[in-house]
Amino acid sequence: MAAVMVARQGRDLQRYSPSTGGRIVVGCIPYRARGGDGAGEVEVLVICSRKKGASAGVMFPKGGWELDESIEEAARREALEEAGVRGETGASLGNWYYRSRRYDATYEGLMFPLRVTDELEHWPEMSGRGRTWVSVREAMDRCPHWWMREALQRFADRLAAAGL
DSSP states (O other), X not given: OOOOOOOOOSSTTBXXXXXXXXXXXXXXXXXXXXXXXXXXXXXXXXXXXXXXXXEEEEEOOEEEOBTTSOHHHHHHHHIIIIIOEEEEEOSOOEEEEEEOSSSSOXXXXXXXXXXXXEEOSSOTTTTTOXXXXXXXXXXXXXXXXXXXXXXXXXXXHHHHHTTO
């Protein structure tokens, strides 16, 4: 019998930014080398908005950082819940302050690269989110969130500096 995974919900355990008062949001850029042998072009995994769908563009898994987890655990949890992938987080790509489109608040967002080691067939939010592997350029063109595009550019610069 398979274990059932359920996405966390609610704001009871959320961390809030001391500088803005808004939520601290943690996300990741899931990636792999095309072909799976580690020598191909890097692809990133994007998801669509649960409420707006793919017509609103794509984004990376992200969500609230909770009190009972490390920041890296939060990034990995969001990747599992929203995109159905597991992996290893790398060094932080940085943090950004952005205005919430839904709430009257400024959030603090932090992003990490996530080298994907396992792609699940079933995951907690699969009924509400599509996922697609795309090139870094395509993700850059299709993501409407400026701060996620900046994180993706930092990731691309890091890859280029490593000769990948």
